[in-house]
Amino acid sequence: MNSDFYFGLEKIHRITSLQRFELYIHMVSLNGSTYNDRYDDFKISDEDSGYKLSLGKFSGTIIEDAMRYAENIKFTTIDRDNDKYDNGNCGVDYKSGWWYEYCYNCNLNAPYGHNLNWWVKKKIELKEAKMLIRPKRSDEKVSN
Structure with missing residues (x-):
């Protein structure tokens, strides 16, 4: 996997609706520091619900949970403005689709540059962000 790719919201919704999944995020900062974060119950809703984000419990090497601000937020794109920002469309402003509320606290889907970030x-x-999902292992404790 040496290039960017996007799996698609509908496919991710269908996959994550079948069973419990975890989201693993690997990030590398401009200065070379690496960070790993995990959410234990990742899923997104269907198109009719705007592909809202659900995360579960957070753990990781970054203390601040920047994605939590996007939980239960609809996905915004350049042509589908679902954010709460009154002065425009965050998808247009930041040239990417994301779970924008009043724009973002993290934007892992942005083009490379200063908008690709994690911010609390x-x-x-x-300079790098990878979001990976896998089924939640059945031998792990489930927390609600």
């Missing part, structure tokens, strides 16, 4: 108390600009 401080902005971590990224």
Whole structure:
């Protein structure tokens, strides 16, 4: 996997509706620091619900959970403005689709540059971001 690719919201919805999945995020900052984060119950809703994001419990090497701000938010694209930002479309402004509320606290789907980042108390600009899903192992404890 040496290039960018996007699996598609509908496929991700169908897959994550079948069983419990976890989301693993691997990020590399501009200064070379690496971060790994995990959500134990990742899924997105169907198209009629706007592909809303659901995450589950967070753990990782970054203390701040920047994606939590996007939970239960509809997915915004350049041609489908679902964000709550009154002064435009965050998808247009940041040239990417994402679970934008009043734009973002993290934007792992942005083109490479200063908008590809993870941001809570401080902005971590990224040169690499990978989002991977896998079925939740049945031998792990389930937390609700």
